[in-house]
Amino acid sequence: MTHRFDLPALAAGALLTLVWGSLMPTLFAGRLPQAAGEDIMAMLLGDARQVLSAAMLTKADDYFHGGAQHSDCTHGLAGPQGGAHAHDHGHPESHADEHPPDGNAPDAPASRDPWAWLNARVHVQAHRHTEGEDARELLPWLWAACRTSPSNIQAFESSAYVLERMLKRPLEALALLEEGTRLNPSNAAIEVSLGELALHSLKDPVRAEQAFEAARTKCRPAPGEAGDDDRFLLGRILFYLGYLARQRGDLDRAGACLTEAEAQVPDHVGTRNLRKLLRAPRAKESGQP
Amino acid sequence: MILRLRQLAALAMLAVLELYRRKDLFVVFLLAMVILLPLAFFEPFGVSGASRYINELALLLIWIFSIIIGLGVSARLFPPEFESRTIYPLLAKPVGRGTVLFGKYLGGLGASVSALLVFYLAYALLAGVRQGAWFTPVLLQAFLLHVGFMTVLSSLALLGSLVLTPSATLTLCGLTTAGMLAFGQRLPALAAAQTGPGRSVLLTIHWLAPHLEFFDMRQRVVHAWPCVDGWACAAVLGYAACYAALCLALASRAFRRKRL
Numbered sequence: 317m318t319h320r321f322d323l324p325a326l327a328a329g330a331l332l333t334l335v336w337g338s339l340m341p342t343l344f345a346g347r348l349p350q351a352a353g354e355d356i357m358a359m360l361l362g363d364a365r366q367v368l369s370a371a372m373l374t375k376a377d378d379y380f381h382g383g384a385q386h387s388d389c390t391h392g393l394a395g396p397q398g399g400a401h402a403h404d405h406g407h408p409e410s411h412a413d414e415h416p417p418d419g420n421a422p423d424a425p426a427s428r429d430p431w432a433w434l435n436a437r438v439h440v441q442a443h444r445h446t447e448g449e450d451a452r453e454l455l456p457w458l459w460a461a462c463r464t465s466p467s468n469i470q471a472f473e474s475s476a477y478v479l480e481r482m483l484k485r486p487l488e489a490l491a492l493l494e495e496g497t498r499l500n501p502s503n504a505a506i507e508v509s510l511g512e513l514a515l516h517s518l519k520d521p522v523r524a525e526q527a528f529e530a531a532r533t534k535c536r537p538a539p540g541e542a543g544d545d546d547r548f549l550l551g552r553i554l555f556y557l558g559y560l561a562r563q564r565g566d567l568d569r570a571g572a573c574l575t576e577a578e579a580q581v582p583d584h585v586g587t588r589n590l591r592k593l594l595r596a597p598r599a600k601e602s603g604q605p
Numbered sequence: 606m607i608l609r610l611r612q613l614a615a616l617a618m619l620a621v622l623e624l625y626r627r628k629d630l631f632v633v634f635l636l637a638m639v640i641l642l643p644l645a646f647f648e649p650f651g652v653s654g655a656s657r658y659i660n661e662l663a664l665l666l667i668w669i670f671s672i673i674i675g676l677g678v679s680a681r682l683f684p685p686e687f688e689s690r691t692i693y694p695l696l697a698k699p700v701g702r703g704t705v706l707f708g709k710y711l712g713g714l715g716a717s718v719s720a721l722l723v724f725y726l727a728y729a730l731l732a733g734v735r736q737g738a739w740f741t742p743v744l745l746q747a748f749l750l751h752v753g754f755m756t757v758l759s760s761l762a763l764l765g766s767l768v769l770t771p772s773a774t775l776t777l778c779g780l781t782t783a784g785m786l787a788f789g790q791r792l793p794a795l796a797a798a799q800t801g802p803g804r805s806v807l808l809t810i811h812w813l814a815p816h817l818e819f820f821d822m823r824q825r826v827v828h829a830w831p832c833v834d835g836w837a838c839a840a841v842l843g844y845a846a847c848y849a850a851l852c853l854a855l856a857s858r859a860f861r862r863k864r865l
Contacts, residue, residue: 379657383828431816434844435790437837438750438819440830449654456658459649479650488650 357464369465373474376457381443393454393474451482462492472496473509486517497530504549507531511556521560528556537580551577551584558590570594612700613708620712621719624678630720633670634727640666645735656735657827663731664823667724667751672782674720675755679713679762680774683860692865706860710763710853717755721748746832747822753845754820758782760852761815767859782817789818815848 341348357365377393378385446454458478461471472492479489493510500506511527514520531553537543558573574594577587624630644659686692695705725748733739758778765774788795796807819841822833832838 379828382830383824429793431811431819432793434816434819434837434840438822438833438841439790440824440828452652452655453657455649455652456647456655475650479652483652485650485652488652492650 361464365465366468369461369468369471372457372461372464373468373471376454376461376474379454379457380446380451382440382446384440384443386443393458393478447482449483451478454478462496466496466499469496469500469503469505472500472506476509476513480513480517486513489513490518502534504531504535504546504553507534508549508553508556515556515560521563525557525560528553528560532557547581548584551581551586554580555584555586555590559593562593567594609704612704613711616705616708617712617715620678620682620709621716623712624674624716624720629674629677630723633674633720634723637663637666637670637724637727641731645731656732659735660728660732661823661827663728664826667721667728668786668821668823671717671721671724671751671755672758672779675713675717675758676762676775676778676782678716679710679759680766680771680778682709682713682763683766684771687865696865702860703857706763706857707853710759710856713763714755714759717759718752721751721755725751741826741829743822743825743830743832746838747826750820750822750833750838750841753842754817756845756849757815757817757820757852760849760856764852764856764859767856767863781814785814785817786821789814789816816844819844 361368373393374385380393455475455478458471458475461468462475465471472495476489476493476496479485479492490510490513493506493513496506497503497510507527507530511524511531514527515524531549535546535550535553537546537550554573554577558570558577561567561569561573570590571594574587574590577584577590581587641659641663644662649655683692686695696702725744729739729744732741732744761781762774762778765778769777792807792811796804796811799807824830825833833841
């Protein structure tokens, strides 16, 4: 007797579950534990994905150093100088003493500990820097860092740096940075990276100016030490905006940028450079900032 | 002498056959393929040509699976014999306890190394197809040192199986292996950062615990660094032989004293 009703009861139960499941987000909007539309990573990992993303970025940095962890190395994707552009500043290209071909430490002190000695011989102690097409080896970890935590700005910047500068793929870097701005609509740093990419690699001053204008709107330095990083960024933004205005002959706009920069960040290198640029006659100015 | 060698070979063959009868190897091999094959076609940011990440994951899986197989085989060499009492007819034969122990150890080691060989052949195939580098010298050296690792691990698990319960053996050996692979290289630095008894404990672990991280050449293989120099390689293999011999001596003592 009971078997006769099994199937209809099952179907009714399934239908009820389906209807209830569909109605729940509407009935309890804003009161459910998970926000609608969150991706699977966010639901599974929560805030742990920030840590995971940072670990992926560190892994990419290790790959950049030939698999070695070198926190003391000043050249890195996520190194102490912070950011992908560490390589642009004072990188002595030939420091062969750091890169012995066998991977052992160049001047490893003689240790009385045999286990430490063996470890130093087996595990690579030195490091080398990834260059050229080899940089594609970093991409899987950078991709994972970006996907694990879309709010990891450094991951987007480092990935764009590798794509643009090391692999000469500015269009892929542009697509990534645009995705980064979409996912982080209030972040100014990623807009600055996008502007620099558009200006230097794509030679598109219009797109660059759009990005720097967007960055100017988003960059609001907090008072005191907490806002130091943002003030530094603001100095860069105002320099670029002044430079681009000067390039298209809008001297009033360039002057306004300089005035704002002198008021906000008077000691910034960008402010000094903009001042020099605007004082120099047009014929003498350099082609690139 | 020849008789003893025959006895050893017969005992060892039993352990090897046991591994293939239980089909553990096929399961982990299939699992590795399921993980690695989709990753092999991955193109981050639409850029193809990256291969080190897959080499690294493949080697990580080889290490994890070799530890599982090595521990599983070696820790189960004696306990089932004690439980099912099949150890009695074995010892009733004209074969010494030392021969039984060493034969079983050789069998466990042989089974683990044969599984390792399959893994490394699959790795060479993967690297060869993707990068054109089939059997590089550094890969051969990594295999050699991995065999050294299995030598120590099998002897540790065998010793544990004679003095502890099987689950305790697996837990302790697993923790020791993971701990030493992760922190073995940093033990002196960690000890230097400590004061008081913590420092002594860490230094004791540093001097006595098996330094299994000596055998880990993944970094050199993945990032194409050159081989470890011959003397260091020989020293590491010598360390493996000495540590395994010590564990086997202790295991032999435990086996002789064991009340059956």
